[in-house]
Amino acid sequence: MRVTIALLLFLFAACGDSVPPPWEPPPDEPFVYALPEGIPPPREVEGEPLTRPRVELGRHLFYDVRLSLNREQSCASCHRQERAFTDGRKTSVGSTGEEHHRNAMSVVNVAYFPTLTWANPLLRSLAQQALVPLTGEDPIELGIGGHEDEVIDRLRDDPRYQALFPLAFPEDDDPYSLHNVVVALSAFQRSIVSFRSRYDRFMYGRDRSALTAEELEGMNLFLSERFECFHCHGGFLFSDSISHDGVLFEELPFHNTGLYNVDGEGGYPAHDPGLFELTFEPSDMGRFRAPSLRNVAVTAPYFHDGSAATLEEVLDHYARGGRLIEDGPFAGDGAENPWKSDLVREFPMLEREKRAILAFLNALTDEPLLKDPAFANPWPKGHESGP
Ligand code: HEC
Ligand code: HEC
Numbered sequence: 001m002r003v004t005i006a007l008l009l010f011l012f013a014a015c016g017d018s019v020p021p022p023w024e025p026p027p028d029e030p031f032v033y034a035l036p037e038g039i040p041p042p043r044e045v046e047g048e049p050l051t052r053p054r055v056e057l058g059r060h061l062f063y064d065v066r067l068s069l070n071r072e073q074s075c076a077s078c079h080r081q082e083r084a085f086t087d088g089r090k091t092s093v094g095s096t097g098e099e100h101h102r103n104a105m106s107v108v109n110v111a112y113f114p115t116l117t118w119a120n121p122l123l124r125s126l127a128q129q130a131l132v133p134l135t136g137e138d139p140i141e142l143g144i145g146g147h148e149d150e151v152i153d154r155l156r157d158d159p160r161y162q163a164l165f166p167l168a169f170p171e172d173d174d175p176y177s178l179h180n181v182v183v184a185l186s187a188f189q190r191s192i193v194s195f196r197s198r199y200d201r202f203m204y205g206r207d208r209s210a211l212t213a214e215e216l217e218g219m220n221l222f223l224s225e226r227f228e229c230f231h232c233h234g235g236f237l238f239s240d241s242i243s244h245d246g247v248l249f250e251e252l253p254f255h256n257t258g259l260y261n262v263d264g265e266g267g268y269p270a271h272d273p274g275l276f277e278l279t280f281e282p283s284d285m286g287r288f289r290a291p292s293l294r295n296v297a298v299t300a301p302y303f304h305d306g307s308a309a310t311l312e313e314v315l316d317h318y319a320r321g322g323r324l325i326e327d328g329p330f331a332g333d334g335a336e337n338p339w340k341s342d343l344v345r346e347f348p349m350l351e352r353e354k355r356a357i358l359a360f361l362n363a364l365t366d367e368p369l370l371k372d373p374a375f376a377n378p379w380p381k382g383h384e385s386g387p
Contacts, residue, residue, distance in 0.1 A: 031055050048183055054168040064379070089301075098141075192369075255290060322340060322344060
């Protein structure tokens with residue numbers, strides 16, 4: 001009898017939310033992408049094979065506030081799953097309160113991008129990119145520059161890491177290093193692929209009823225020569241900046257879309273002139289990478305500086321062939337920007353066409369992604385704010 005009661009109590013507890021299953025490290029296996037037919041896998045990264053322990057280690061690190069010096073932030077503070085890994089802010093704020101001048105990008109499908117961040121043709125590896133938020137000082141994000149050893153020591157003490165680091169890097173005598181931290185972060189981010197929107201069901205799942213008539217009309221407008229969206233947001237990523245297995249020549253395109261014209265000569269705000277900041281080529285003024293439009297309905301606000309609050313505003317900007325800012329420090333007519341891409345030019349847009357294209361953009365959301373336990377915070381409750 002006592003045994004039965006104990007068993008019942010155990011089953012009761014196991015069914016409730018209060019007792020999560022004990023954590024176990026994943027099996028030591030290669031990571032395998034689950035992709036719809038028609039979507040190629042991302043390129044492999046030399047010397048960084050994807051294994052399940054690496055992905056799992058990367059997920060723990062991505063959500064770990066111990067990776068900021070003051071234990072205030074993790075990568076996930078600015079890359080939130082429910083917003084397709086963006087932060088909902090115009091521009092980001094780092095762990096010490098310092099302002100970033102850019103809008104946080106999604107890390108979804110990031111393995112397909114040949115270059116990383118809004119406008120940097122040289123930043124091409126996710127491991128290398130992770131060092132920027134970790135150690136960068138302008139602005140300070142996680143702020144561990146100069147304190148790397150101290151932070152690595154924090155990780156050594158954690159039982160989960162004691163299981164994960166050796167499994168993820170079996171060839172290393174001492175697997176705890178900043179290098180392995182960024183390789184694991186890269187592995188987790190490479191695992192985040194998103195192709196489960198209603199658009200995908202229509203396109204790759206051959207489910208012709210997955211999109212409504214209005215959304216289909218929006219899709220056709222998106223693909224039309226009048227709207228021109230597909231030129232820069234084409235293909236399965238909805239971005240012309242793409243790399244995957246089988247791509248022979250990678251293009252590294254950046255575009256000026258006529259958002260600003262602060263001096264009447266095509267200038268962008270001095271604190272962020274885009275590609276020009278690195279190349280000093282006049283024609284690179286205001287050029288940025290075209291973001292993927294997957295999940296765009298949940299990643300507001302928009303553009304490199306979060307300067308458009310809604311998708312409607314974005315559409316009005318394109319239909320006008322550039323943005324007019326009437327007053328303030330950035331006043332100017334972006335439509336007259338001499339460096340603007342030829343593909344951004346004024347076009348007529350009926351109210352109902354606008355609604356259709358908005359409906360189409362809303363059909364690009366991968367709802368399961370936003371809650372997928374594989375990409376969620378793996379730490380038990382109470383751990384989020386640090387040990
Ligand atoms: C303070 C907020 C903040 C934190 C913390 C942060 N990021 Fe970001 N992330 C951003 C911003 C802002 C950008 C755009 C940067 C740019 O264009 O210069 C970005 C861009 C990226 C990109 C480029 C995506 C693309 O499509 O090219 C990746 C990858 C990324 N972050 C990963 C990480 C990782 C990994 C961490 C943790 C180590 C992290 N971020 C921490 C705000 C943040
Ligand atoms: C010349 C290439 C080009 C064309 C044509 C183009 N875009 Fe873009 N798009 C970009 C670039 C580049 C950005 C980023 C601009 C920036 O932040 O300065 C962008 C940004 C966006 C964003 C904001 C996404 C985000 O995450 O911030 C949306 C939405 C968007 N475009 C939709 C469209 C639609 C809809 C069309 C057709 C009406 C279109 N684009 C046509 C290149 C283009």
